[in-house]
Amino acid sequence: MSKLQEIVNVVLEQQKQLLAPSTYEARKNYLKKLAAFADEKGIEEPCQELYDSYIARATTPDLRFQLFHAVRLVDKASGTKAFTSEGKLYNEPEILSSEEADRINHTVEFPISDGSLDTGYLIRKAEQEMKYLQLSFSTYWQYMQAWRELYISLYLRGDTMFARNKCISFIEDTNQKSRDGLLHEWKRKIRRRAVLVLIEVADTGCFKWKLFTSRKICCQEETLEVLRQQYLTFLRTQNLENRTISLYDYSFRVMIEGLGVRNVSCLNTMGPEQIQSMLVFLSERLSLNSRGTVFPIVRQILSYLHSAGFVVADFSGMVLTPACRSMHLRPYITASDEDNLYQAMENSPLRNKAMMRLALRLGLRDIDVCNLRFSQIDWKNDQIVLEQEKTGVTLCLPLLEDVGNAIIDYIMNERPAAAKNYPFVFVRQQAPHKKLESMYTVCSRLFEKADIKTVNRDSHGTHVCRYTLTHKLLLKKVPHQVITDTLGHISKESDKPYLSMEEQMLRECPLGFSLIGQKYWEEGECHG
Template sequence: MKREQKLQELISELGVHLKSLSYQRATQLKYQRGWQLLNDFMVKNSIEFYNSQVGEKFISSIMKNRPYEKLCRKEKDLIRIANVTSEFQATGVIKFRSISKKYNFDGEIGKIILTYLEHLKLRGFAAKTLESKKIYLLRFLDHLKANNILSLNRIESQHILQFINNLGIYSKATIHNMFSTLRGFLKYLYQNEIVLIDFSYVIPKSSYKKERKLPTTYTKDEIKRLLKSVDRANPKGKRDYAMMLLAARLGLRASDICRLKFENINWKKNMIRIKQTKTARTVELPLLTEVGNAIIDYLKFGRPESELQYIFICINQPYDKLKEPTLHSIVTFYLNKAKISNLHKKKHGPHALRHSLACSLLEQKTPLPVISEVLGHSSTESTKTYLRIDLDSLRQCSLEVPDLNSPYYIQEVN
């Protein structure tokens, strides 16, 4: 049976999802106008709930037995909006329709770059890191091609310096990453005797240092209101509640929640054991009673029958594994539903729930190494950033400021 849902509830979730996918503001407004026309159509025809059949009727009212090629741009957009709305209701995600960029690493230098990237992959570099390095090295390759440098033995220091001088249009962070990537590539060429000169010395040292932003956190009361806002009487609510509990009570990342499999839960020992997607580090966490009961409730009364080994799946066919942007949309939807104040000034995805757990543990005077173990950090250095949000402890470190007419200032002046 196709799922029925109030249109306003559906477009509220979908609107958040579009925003999480970084859809342009103009595109979001176009969807809003399309949904208004869809809503008018439902009101006119006394339709209370939306499903795919309603979407098809709406599309038929637009086409009026005309071929798709005869429709205007606005009408085609409305059809796409209706199809996307039905797709999101059925699967919880929107398939990307943009054409992926093809990288042209041709020629001698291009092939060496691909060999270098494969070398980094074997060393365990993350996929996102490799993708960034691929883009940076492609820019360097394009620069060499533009200067008719098609062979490695023709590269000179001046070609590298010219490339560096043209980086002024980029941000400091991008320039820093480009320097690092290019330096590593040039060292690789020399160390493997592909070139006779170590040109890595040409790359200047960057003084750039990324400043960590303060993590977004929510209070215990706000987390309580968030979880209470979930309607756990339906399959979607049971699933959403269990997923948010994993983030709020155990601090799991969105990637690990979406990839959680049945084999990761040891019900006899009440333990969750996972290999983290981000760090590739295996962590073991206690399966808290509250979390375990929520997962059981979902598995028994909410999860569709599926042979998929992932615990959390879409509520309608096709029963695919949930994607991280969808979980982000879910958390944002319930934060809005819970009417959390100043939400527009905060981050509002599952990672904020993870940050909130860390803050709560700090308030309970939990040692940093323990918090680091709970969050699955590779070292306590990553955990130290939370010290900046432990206001109570910071207040204890504050020093009393002497009055302006005190001997302290008089001595300083003299």
């Protein structure tokens, strides 16, 4: 008797205890046919090839279901861990239930050491810890799916016990699939975030929502990642803002990618040729303005690597900041394009419509729109009074009817109820309902939807709305002091870039061509 026949007999005994006689006879028929089909093929043990060939015989959906179920039972009993034609396991491993997790919860101490606890427990623990976020069903499902994929990958390796290096390896595999075009970017992000949540729960026993920027695993080789973390630690000692550290981190990562080094020891053997290749790589990847920002940072990184002993020579002198001609003309949109923009806003979320009206009609900066609080809106007197984030100066603006209506519409009909006690007006649409850090994406997508082409230069940021308002005020001959007060400037120097938008006055400034070629000195006259 072959091993397959033995497993089929075991499955039949199990099914006989579970099924009604008529159902059992039908199941028995398809299992016997599977064993007979294996004899015809000369296959003695359960395997992927047998399963694929057997199910391929199905000519109807109902028959395929019966054959599939027979294969699934044999696969489970034999532990072959075979895959369906869709790339899924016939029998996915069962994650620890919430009830089982609760029973062992009081015996668990944090941080959890590697190999001491099944990953399924941590998944249930993380699920409990994230309840306060009030995630939507779809977002919750995405997290669970990512955890399930991690658990399956551990199961296929033969061990579902939690280990941090296995989790990091799963992230690296996911990143590689994304680079190879086998995985969508959104799925890479949710997998990475779900795993980092799991690691935090294993370390602390709880989870607090955050952006996982500082713990981002970027360098594929371990020694390079250790060097990166060492560099980030050095930056934190320099009392730098988190955004500045993120910019330096990005510059470090793209520099390492451009150098093409395999590990830290390769840095010690670098030559000028590699530095040159790296600069070419960055030049092709970055815009001129971005190169003007990143190149000086790369220069500092190279000096750091030399002083820390990772590079034999100081190559920072090879990195020159590219010359970037300052563009004094500010971008704005024409009246017709502004009409197109308002039309595009009609089908947008209410939050986006309200934010864009604040930017277009009142000229508020991006950060002031995102940080707008309920306490700063004076509904009784129809005005907005806020302290500008950039200058710290208080600004008082009229609450225009269309702007006020757009804000009310958002608050009453779209703003999440879970954020009712949150002081900021505009919040994320998905949990956790925190305030937005920037509305650049909101603005740029609307510009793209309305096919907006800005005057003077291509730009899609929120400041274009501010410039557009200024341009309209200048066209209407509004006094400069009123414009200064509207924009919230504290210095006349701040107004100078905006004055370049006063086109009629600029046309009166250039000299004519009549003076070209005329002489203003006598022959033989000496000017010394």
